[in-house]
Amino acid sequence: MLILTCPYCGIEADETELSPGGEAHLKRFGPGSTDEAFETYLFHRENPKGVHFERWRHAMGCGKWFHAARCTVTLEVFGTYSAQVTEPPAEIREKITTKRPGWSWRGIE
Amino acid sequence: MYDPVGALQPGTYAGFAEVQVLPPQGMIVVRGDLSDGALQSAVTAAVPLAMPGQTGASFENGRGIFWMSPDELLLMCPYAEVAGHVDSIGKALAGTHHLVADISDARAVFAVDGVDAREVLGKLTPADLAPSVFGPGSFRRTRLAQVPAAVLCETDNRFVLVCFRSVAGYVHELLKTAAIPGSEVGYWRD
Numbered sequence: 001m002l003i004l005t006c007p008y009c010g011i012e013a014d015e016t017e018l019s020p021g022g023e024a025h026l027k028r029f030g031p032g033s034t035d036e037a038f039e040t041y042l043f044h045r046e047n048p049k050g051v052h053f054e055r056w057r058h059a060m061g062c063g064k065w066f067h068a069a070r071c072t073v074t075l076e077v078f079g080t081y082s083a084q085v086t087e088p089p090a091e092i093r094e095k096i097t098t099k100r101p102g103w104s105w106r107g108i109e
Numbered sequence: 110m111y112d113p114v115g116a117l118q119p120g121t122y123a124g125f126a127e128v129q130v131l132p133p134q135g136m137i138v139v140r141g142d143l144s145d146g147a148l149q150s151a152v153t154a155a156v157p158l159a160m161p162g163q164t165g166a167s168f169e170n171g172r173g174i175f176w177m178s179p180d181e182l183l184l185m186c187p188y189a190e191v192a193g194h195v196d197s198i199g200k201a202l203a204g205t206h207h208l209v210a211d212i213s214d215a216r217a218v219f220a221v222d223g224v225d226a227r228e229v230l231g232k233l234t235p236a237d238l239a240p241s242v243f244g245p246g247s248f249r250r251t252r253l254a255q256v257p258a259a260v261l262c263e264t265d266n267r268f269v270l271v272c273f274r275s276v277a278g279y280v281h282e283l284l285k286t287a288a289i290p291g292s293e294v295g296y297w298r299d
Contacts, residue, residue, distance in 0.1 A: 008179050009164055014235035017252055060252040062178035 004056060007080045008064040021055030024067050025087055025106075049073055051096055051103045053088060056080075069096060113188055116217045116277035124288025126223030130281060134171075134218045135191040136271075137184040139198060141207035143176075151201035155194040156184050166248035166261055175248055175259065183259070183271075188213055217277035219270040219284060226268050227297050230260065232287040240265065240297060254283050 002015040022045070029041040046052065052072050057065045067085070069078040069092050078099065079092045087108060096103055103109060113133040122128040137155075141148050149160050152174060158167040161176045168174075173185040186194060191211050198209045221229050231238050236251040243249070247262045256279060258272040272280045 011164060011249060012237065016235055060257040061250045062181075064178065 002070075002075060002077070004068050004077060004080055006058045006061060006064065007066050007082055009058065009062040011058070011061055013058055013061055017058065017060040019057040019059040021057055021065060024053035024055050027086075046106055048105060051078075051100055051105050053105060055083070071100070113214065116274045117281055122285045122288065124229070124285060125290050125293050126221050126226040126229050126288050128229070128281070128284040128288050129220040129222060131218040131220055131269075133188050133213060134216075135186045135188040136211075136213045136216055137186070137191060137195055137198070138177075138208065138210050138212050139182045139184060140180050141202065141205065143180060143182065145205070147205065148202060148207065151198045152182060152184065154201075155198055156186055161248075164249060166246065168261070168263075173261075175261070177250065177259070215274050216271050217274050217280065219272075219280065220263075221268045221270070221284060221288070222266065224266055225293055225295075225298075226266055228294055229284060229287045230268055230270075231294070231296060233283055234258075234260070236260070238297075253280055256280065 003012050004018060005012050026041065029037040050071055050073055052070060054068050054070070055065060056068050057063070065083040066080055067083060068080045069088060070076060071078070078096050081089055081092055093108070115130070115133045117130045119130050119132045139148070139152060153160060156172050156174050158169060158172060158174050161167050161174055164176055166173060166175045168185065171185065171187060175183040177183050184194065191213055195209050195211050202209065227238055227240070233253040234251045236249055237243060243262055245262055245264050248259070250257065250259045252258065253270070253272065256272060256276045258270050258280065261269045263269055270280070
């Protein structure tokens, strides 16, 4: 069972109170982009064994979207943070580095 | 004027804790910048209680202010006062980005009362209901089985629940089933 702390209301929400929103920090390629970029945006997803970043929505609660950093192997949660960012904040990245030295995810480390 | 009619007739189910369908309750949703002084004073003028902090609640004698999300409050007051408060808050916030709406008829209100009231909810929600965490005065939005609900711990033996009116029948059945005599778990008994 996954328990994530919603950064907006501070509630420790159970996985079943949340809606999963898939991979975090996607950059949108819409009309006008190349077919290849659009395909990558639409279909290509990370499937890491280890550090992963995801979007979640506190659906049965305050209703806000947020980001979570966790490990897909141990289910350890490194932290949750605001939805209004395009990459993981330095504080979260440092926390992951101390626990998983040498990690990288989609070019972020 | 008409008499308000709730989704269910007020009444009581006597399980190992009492499940009560409460009569229609006046409720107002206020959305906007909660740190704004004008919003705070408009809200506390309508419901004369302290402004609650994050996930907090203040309530007394059928009136209350509940923190629903970083930009949303739920106000409770007697049903007949709602229209007046919606009007006065709306006027006080005119020109700012806000929402004030009467949702009294869009919600259903229940109470679970009794020594083992906590047990009934413990069967239905993943929220941590341990008395040390969720004591009197605590408020939290969570889910009851498959539907969202807001739970207020009024006293150690009484919880008030607010859910959408459309699922009132479902929530009532859930609560009654969870309160069937003989199905106590006894997890929080001393």
